[in-house]
Structure formats: structure tokens, C-alpha cells
Amino acid sequence: MTVNEKKRGRPSKKQQQLNADSILAVAKKLMKRNGKAPSIRLLASELEIDPMAIYYYYANKNALLEALTTSLVDEIYLPQENTPWREDLKRLSMSYVELLMEYNGLLETILTMSSYGPAQVFNDRYYKIISPLILDNKTQEDGLGLLVDYLHGFAFAKSCCHDGRLLNVDRMDGSLSLVFNSLERATQKL
Known part of the structure; x- marks a missing residue:
């Protein structure tokens, strides 16, 4: 039996590379590729994290969208x-x-x-x-x-x-x- 290592909320120590800037970098890449702002689920999938980990850095999708477009x-x-x-x-x-x-x-x-x-x-x-x-x-x-x-x-x-x-x-x-x-x-x- 395998155990899903993704945990909700705060990112694990093993995900030290995850930060607001790395999330934005992947969001930019996805927006360029797909022609629209990525969903939280797609972004989390690309980062190989639980979607809730993104909310540790961005309060909600609008906060992420604001940061992405402003950046x-x-x-x-x-x-x-x-x-x-x-x-x-x-x-x-x-x-x-x-x-x-x-x-x-x-x-x-x-x-x-x-x-x-x-x-x-x-x-x-x-x-x-x-x-x-x-x-x-x-x-x-x-x-x-x-x-x-x-x-x-x-x-x-x-x-x-x-x-x-x-x-x-x-x-x-x-x-x-x-x-x-x-x-x-x-x-x-x-």
C-alpha cells in the first residue's frame, strides 16, 4: 500500500524550494503555455504539491492572480x-x-x-x-x-x-x- 505524501496546509520541510516566487514562476509558465491564468489545482499539480499549500503563500485565488499579473x-x-x-x-x-x-x-x-x-x-x-x-x-x-x-x-x-x-x-x-x-x-x- 502506498501513502500519499501530500499534506494539507503548510508545506513540508522537504518542499523548502516552495515559496511565493517559485509559485509565481510556475504560474507564469502555465499562463504562457495555456493562454489563461492557471487554476489552483493545475498549479498545485505542476508543483507536485497539495493545492492547500499554495494558500499558505496566497490567501486566495484573487491574491495569487493579483501577484501574477502585477509581476x-x-x-x-x-x-x-x-x-x-x-x-x-x-x-x-x-x-x-x-x-x-x-x-x-x-x-x-x-x-x-x-x-x-x-x-x-x-x-x-x-x-x-x-x-x-x-x-x-x-x-x-x-x-x-x-x-x-x-x-x-x-x-x-x-x-x-x-x-x-x-x-x-x-x-x-x-x-x-x-x-x-x-x-x-x-x-x-x-
Whole structure:
């Protein structure tokens, strides 16, 4: 007779490699492979642990989802000192879309979440980049809304496109220039 070594709750000493970061690493791998956030059961199966062990590190599925999506979005371009704002904003935008295309289910997951963590990562970087423009709050927010709606639309179109070569991030240049020109013109009105 064999005994199931999986135990509920706190991970055993034999599972010392199990921690919040290792759980996130496997969750990222599964999301990339399956195009959607993994279930707790699938994640536990991949880690060869009891699902309850995950709850030792994450209070619930929403906490895990928040950590997963925030961790992924945190990988996008980080603004650099002394880089022209247009170049920084273009790199931020392109890296965000590339991330959404690499993790096919990420956009849908972010848009259906009730928490604000992943969006805050992008927003903070956006506001840092455009700070030299000295725009009023409404113009900053309107620019952010326009940019994010465009990026999400582009990523969504890419996910639906039958030929991935037709839509790549290089095709974003013209549209991004329109958004950037609008931001720049808003500074001239102030």
C-alpha cells in the first residue's frame, strides 16, 4: 500500500524550494503555455504539491492572480533618466503590447480583475515619463486613457489576427506619434 505524501496546509520541510516566487514562476509558465491564468489545482499539480499549500503563500485565488499579473506587468520597460519622453513612452508602450502578446490571456485577465495593481505599474511609469510636459491632471488622464485604449485594442487585434506577421509592434509607430503629438500640443495650450 502506498501513502500519499501530500499534506494539507503548510508545506513540508522537504518542499523548502516552495515559496511565493517559485509559485509565481510556475504560474507564469502555465499562463504562457495555456493562454489563461492557471487554476489552483493545475498549479498545485505542476508543483507536485497539495493545492492547500499554495494558500499558505496566497490567501486566495484573487491574491495569487493579483501577484501574477502585477509581476508580469512589472517586467515592462522601466523609464530611464535623461531619455527623451517620446522615446521612453514608445518603449513603454511597445514593451507592454509585447508582454500582452507573449502572454495571450493576460489582457483578458487584467481587464476582468477588480484590483488595480497591474494597471498601477503601467500608470506610474506613464506619469513619470510625461512629467516633463507639465500637463494638467485632466490632460494627463485623457492621454493615459487614449494610449491604453489603443494599446489594448492593438493587442486584442493581434490576438485575433490569422497571420501574426500582419500586426507587429513596428506597425504602432504612426498611431503612437498621433498620441504623442496630442500630448505635446496640450503643453502649448497651457
